[in-house]
Amino acid sequence: MISNVKVLNLSGILDGIRGNELRHEVSNLMDNGADILLLDLKEVKFIDSSGLGALVSVMQMVRNANNKLYLCSISAQVRMLFELTKMDRIFKTFADQDEFNRQVLATQ
Template sequence: MNPTVSVIEPSGILNAVNGNELRREITNLISTGMEIVLIDLQDVTFIDSSGLGALVAAMQSVKQANCKLFICSVNDQVRMVFELTKMDRILQIFATRDEFNSQVLAIQ
């Protein structure tokens, strides 16, 4: 049986305001029984420390609910922030949504 997956597509700058919205959306998804959350950052142009904090909080919420969180489609600036903060070692990041589908959903 395929797991239930929800894709969140934030856009623009991922900062305190958008980060709080992202966390609320993930909390709502978890409460509906979502098993996998994919955050597609294709349309995110910049992430600041508040946005990074929101991703960490989201990751913790998902983990506590025994769900899985994945990230895909990060641009160079976001990738650099992830690398500088070593978040690239904690988050499961895929180059594209297709890569996520083939590597995660195909083995479920």
């Protein structure tokens, strides 16, 4: 079976407002058949606690639907935040979309 992969390119600051938008976007994508979601964080400069909460919420939504969520292109600052909050253990991350394509899509 070929997976329906959708990529969301996030940018700016991931805070409570943007987090709510992200939850709606992910929910809509899954309603429309996406079963693998890649969040590209290349343009994300900062994530606050509400944004982290939104990422965890999105992960739970995706898992509850038996779908998969991946992150890529995380900045050094965001990576440090993930390591401090142990989020790096929860999310599968890739250096960029190319690495995601090689490791995830090539095995489909």
